[in-house]
Amino acid sequence: MAKAWAKRFYNSKAWRECRTAYIDSVHGLCERCGEAGFIVHHTVYLTPDNINDPAISLNHDLLEYVCQEHHNEEHHGSHEPITAQGTQFDAEGNLILVGRGFERK
Known part of the structure; x- marks a missing residue:
């Protein structure tokens, strides 16, 4: 989430x-x-200081x-982000809640 x-x-x-x-x-x-993509990732992380610079934020x-x-690996260091049980x-x-009494979305 942005x-x-x-x-x-x-x-x-x-x-x-x-x-x-x-x-x-x-x-x-x-x-x-080579699998189906999910998200366009900025290789230079955007910050409040550079987000309005198109040479950074819109540069292919x-x-x-x-x-x-691979997005999770990049941002969370593993295949799955760590969340509460x-x-x-x-x-x-x-x-989202999963497990006993809850359904996956």
Whole structure:
């Protein structure tokens, strides 16, 4: 989920067009394993100081399309993010309850 200071950027027409063009350029495949991609990853992490610099935030040379597994590895250091018992993240990054009495979304 985008941080509050990044929401405007990720909802912008410029980002949506850049993201779509980038995914098309790599044929929708994870650039690390060749499986179906999931998210366009900024190889230079965006910050409040650089997010409005298109040379960083919209630069195809600084993007990578990755699957969920590789995105989790990048941001969480493992295949699965660590969560409290009985919870997990869904495909959109929302924390959901799982297990006894709860169904997976």
